[in-house]
Amino acid sequence: TDSDAADEAVRATCDDASSCKRFATSKGYWSDPYIQYFVRQAGERKAPEINRGYYARVQGMSHLLEAFIRRTEGNCQVVNLGAGLDTNFWRLKDGNLLPKKYFEVDFPMIVARKIHNIKTKPPLSKSLIETHSTDSLMMDGHSLDSDRFCIVAADLRDVLDMEDKLKKFQLDPGLPTLFLSECVMVYMTPEQSSRLVRWASDTFHTAMFINYEQVNMADRFGQVMIENLQRRQCTLAGADTCQSLDSQKERFLNAGWESADALDMMTVYGLLPQEDVARIERLEFLDEKELLQQLLQHYCISWAFKDKLRLGLSQVAF
Ligand code: SAM
Numbered sequence: 335t336d337s338d339a340a341d342e343a344v345r346a347t348c349d350d351a352s353s354c355k356r357f358a359t360s361k362g363y364w365s366d367p368y369i370q371y372f373v374r375q376a377g378e379r380k381a382p383e384i385n386r387g388y389y390a391r392v393q394g395m396s397h398l399l400e401a402f403i404r405r406t407e408g409n410c411q412v413v414n415l416g417a418g419l420d421t422n423f424w425r426l427k428d429g430n431l432l433p434k435k436y437f438e439v440d441f442p443m444i445v446a447r448k449i450h451n452i453k454t455k456p457p458l459s460k461s462l463i464e465t466h467s468t469d470s471l472m473m474d475g476h477s478l479d480s481d482r483f484c485i486v487a488a489d490l491r492d493v494l495d496m497e498d499k500l501k502k503f504q505l506d507p508g509l510p511t512l513f514l515s516e517c518v519m520v521y522m523t524p525e526q527s528s529r530l531v532r533w534a535s536d537t538f539h540t541a542m543f544i545n546y547e548q549v550n551m552a553d554r555f556g557q558v559m560i561e562n563l564q565r566r567q568c569t570l571a572g573a574d575t576c577q578s579l580d581s582q583k584e585r586f587l588n589a590g591w592e593s594a595d596a597l598d599m600m601t602v603y604g605l606l607p608q609e610d611v612a613r614i615e616r617l618e619f620l621d622e623k624e625l626l627q628q629l630l631q632h633y634c635i636s637w638a639f640k641d642k643l644r645l646g647l648s649q650v651a652f
Pocket of ligand 1: 347351439521
């Protein structure tokens with residue numbers, strides 16, 4: 335059906351993201367020893383502005399993720415929504431920054447592939463075994479559960495089913511919780527993403543939601559981005575929520591979050607540690623400074639929190 339084809343195009347975006355990340359790490363933009371086990375080759379060359387864009391995305395998201403874990407002193411859980419082939423769990427473990435439990439949710443087909451990779455690549459399974467107290471991990475075709483890491487197959491548009499599955503694996507509404515969504519909500523209608531964001535704020539009293547996606551889609555450059563995706567059968571169902579930084583904040587504020595903020599990636603790029611930015615800017619010559627600027631102005635990180643336990647979550651920022 336049409337909607338199966340649309341879901342298939344959305345699932346394919348996960349290969350895209352991972353192969354761009356693999357390529358940028360192969361050039362030295364940041365280090366990720368694990369992505370090679372999910373994406374076989376660095377693949378075709380990506381333009382320098384794409385690599386810099388991914389650098390800002392990964393560093394920006396990691397900055398907030400790590401700040402949240404430090405702020406809660408690891409006494410928290412993380413739920414990565416639409417995690418794809420993300421490697422955060424392994425990198426957090428190596429950095430001694432694991433939350434009590436790290437959850438991932440994605441479509442069954444992606445989850446099955448991820449579990450297969452984990453099963454067959456010792457450097458991936460090693461971290462799971464090391465953080466697990468018994469001899470056996472729970473693993474089947476579409477879920478994996480261990481003491482510190484859990485992967486669940488669910489559709490983010492069916493929030494109640496997803497909640498059921500996560501609770502089966504001990505997702506704890508009483509624990510400070512961080513939700514991550516990186517290039518995910520844009521594939522859902524505004525109603526669907528609002529429902530997801532509302533569920534998170536209704537269910538958790540002390541929580542944070544960090545979202546990365548397109549913004550400023552109404553202008554000429556944004557329209558071209560949308561057309562390019564449509565050419566690959568991919569519709570940005572959520573393009574309406576991606577009109578402006580204000581509409582990003584409003585999605586959270588209208589769904590019961592206490593406070594919300596949003597920055598475009600050009601701004602984030604300027605707030606990242608500038609010695610490292612200077613280092614990556616020397617990696618590849620960039621001709622089209624203006625194109626980079628345009629690109630970065632069309633993505634953003636938005637975040638929101640609820641802080642009943644008064645942990646000082648407003649400090650988790652740039
Ligand atoms: N977050 C990862 C990253 O940034 O590397 C993957 C991003 S990829 C562009 C989008 C991911 O969201 C895909 O893995 C896709 O399968 C997942 N996704 C999109 N809509 C979803 C839904 N309704 N239910 C579950 N997963 C979904």
